[in-house]
Amino acid sequence: MSIESQLADHRVYLLRYARLQLRNDAWAEDAVSETLLAAVAKPQSFANRSQLKTWLVGILKHKIVDALRQRSREVALDTDEGDGSEELEALAFKADGHFQQQPADWGNPEQDLSRRQFFAVLEACTDKLPPAMGRLFLMREWLELSSEDICKELQLTPTNLYVQLHRARLRLRECLELNWFGNKEASS
Incomplete structure (x- = not known):
């Protein structure tokens, strides 16, 4: 089997991965095309040292x-003014910083992580983040x-980054609790 046909077999996966990271079909197509061109141009750098x-x-x-x-030079990031994060934090936390309610029991997260459905819900939750917040989260946690x-x-200042990541994690947690951990049919 030629290297070109092997690369073609992985194109769909690479495109899905790039779309998730870049949130733009055209940019994802470009990144995958550049990846495949780089692989075809230097197949000797692969040398079967990994999959x-x-x-x-x-x-x-x-x-x-x-x-x-x-x-980032072409697209301005939206500010987070009015994104509802303050209301979410007020609902989630007491004045002393403790949770209003204890987080739901997530059971065995390692077992759930192995499920394909979980990743579909996680991807949907990540897509619901505001664009700037989602971009920061993906850059930090996935890339x-x-x-x-x-x-x-x-x-960005480190403080601003940490606040944005904190808000993104809160939103993801809330979304996962509603759509995965709180929904016994989906998580079974």
């Missing part, structure tokens, strides 16, 4: 970071960029 899919995702991560850097790199790239 082909792992190697391609590694290349794609770099292409996504490049795309985010390029697009595994350091906080320092994100702050430098997007010209």
